[in-house]
Amino acid sequence: MSDRVLRFVLPAVALALGVLAWDLVVRVNALPAYILPGPGLVVSTLVADWAILWNSLIATLETTLAGLALALIGGVGLAVAFNQSRLIEHSFYPYAVILQVTPVVAIAPLLLIYLPQQAAVLACAWIVAFFPVLANTTLGLNSIDHNLADLFRMYGASRWQVLWELKLPSALPNMLAGLKIAGGLSLIGAVVAEIAAGSAGAGSGLAYRIAESGYRLNIPRMFAALLLLSVAGVVIFFLLSAFSHLVLRRWHESAVSREG
Amino acid sequence: MAISSAPIVSLRGVGKVFGSGVVALDHLDLDVRDGEFLSLLGPSGCGKSTALRIIAGLSEPTRGSVTWAGAREGRARDIGFVFQEPTLMPWATVSANVYLPLKLTGMGRDEASPRVLKTLSRVGLREFADAYPRQLSGGMRMRVSIARALVTAPRVLLMDEPFAALDEITRFKLNDDLMALWRELRMTVVFVTHSVFESVYLSQRVVVMSARPGRVFAELTVDAAARDAGFRTSAEYAGHCRVASDALGRAMQASPGVAA
DSSP, X not given: OOHHHHHHHHHHHHHHHHHHHHHHHHHHTTOOTTTOOOHHHHHHHHXXXXXXXXXXXXXXXXHHHHHHXXXXXXXXXXXXXXXXXXXXXXXXXXXXXXXXXXXXXHHHHHHXXXXXXXXXXXXXXXXXXXXXXXXXXXXXXXXXXXXXXXXXXXXXXXXXHIIIIIIHHHXXXXXXXXXXXXXXXXXXXXXXXXXXXTTTSOXXXXXXXXXXXXXXXXXXXXXXXXXXXXXXXXXXXXXXXXXXXXXXXXXXXXXXXXXX | OOOOOOEEEEXXXXXXXXXXXXXXXXXXXXXXXXXXXEEEEOOTTSSHHHHHHHHHTSSOOSEXXXXXXXXXXXXXXXXXXXXXXXXXXXXXXXXXXXXXXHHHTTOOHHHHHHHHHHHHHHTTOGGGTTOOGGGXXXXXXXXXXXXHHHXXXXXXXXXXXXXXXXXXXXXXXXXXXXXXXXXXXOOEEEEEESOHHHHHHHOSEEEEEETXXXXXXXXXXXXXXXXXXXXXXXXXXXXXXXXXHHHHHHHHHTSTTOXX
């Protein structure tokens, strides 16, 4: 069997075996649904509760995408600002790192006190998502071909021309790599904030549904919501990968398939 | 072809000490005559590349002066520079790469387009205008690099071991094409190389440099009517090569710490 087929068949077989084992454990031990629901029940809950779950999914995705968009703008913006001014870089880079290394779970409750809930959730998504964009874009902006930079200097290029024509295109592959990481992180940030807001808030996101279902011992719905979150994360990752491939396909080694 | 005696650029007592304390050039006196093909030949570390970068204005001499004839001083359009690597922007097409110097000096795309295509025709790459650098062979990439240097119609073309990384067959072809371009465009060429054969084949004048300290060690004139396949196999060529090799050998003996 070809490598390509195996790459799809093997995970599918592993999944099928896992689900089968899960189902067997539930049946053999006659586990009640509030301890561990079987896969069939999870799927039927997903279908039965689709209206609620779908609305929640949309709410979480809106937060995630808004957080990602802000992370892209903020991350690239900060990276460019750091690249253009040593003063700005030295003044603010340490705080970007501090923001990144402080666990967002610990920041979320504070943000929820000072900000409206929707803004707080968005802020959490942004905080975890912007750093990979910032760090990768910074790396890219600093990895320019020095001879090309000399050439720009020789032809009297302005600062703006160097940034726009040389640095940003050079940084594009790194920027997109950062964005790919940020997609998943933005979802995590949104979920963490929703969970933190859970008991207090009038939230409607998927993570809120998970927390709510937990209090009500509606375990099948917890699983159904979790399933949707995973699928959402995977879809985001593939969309961003496809976007990156589309942008780089003409020239970057990562996106070009070797011939022969 | 007669060499006019007027220097287009003169280096007097030029020294260059890098921040690390390495003395790249000690006391270099060099006249580049208008319209000549001049080679700087020397062992690695003799400062020939540094001298070229100083002429290009990419590096400031620590001591001494660089004087341009007439009002040419500091005019970017009057210099073309070709690096050892093709140094192309991988994200831009061949024509966009060649357009770069014109773009940086403020020429619009419509105005530049005919010049870009004409220059690409000169190096035999007219039909590759829309290709990306990665789709081209090493020799073709170097042709793009040469086209980029020529597109501003510079008076002086500076080349830093441009063909060193290419195979011999490609190098011979590019040598011949460079000769044809030089005859057609009547520009001044300063060609840095560590190949005796290449320098003798191409140049009217070969300046042999010694290392540590980097300075002019010997100078020889190659007076040949035609530079073609016949010249490459002639006794005259072999004779010039012997003289240049001998000078280079003595220059290396005079350069402590430089391995062959």
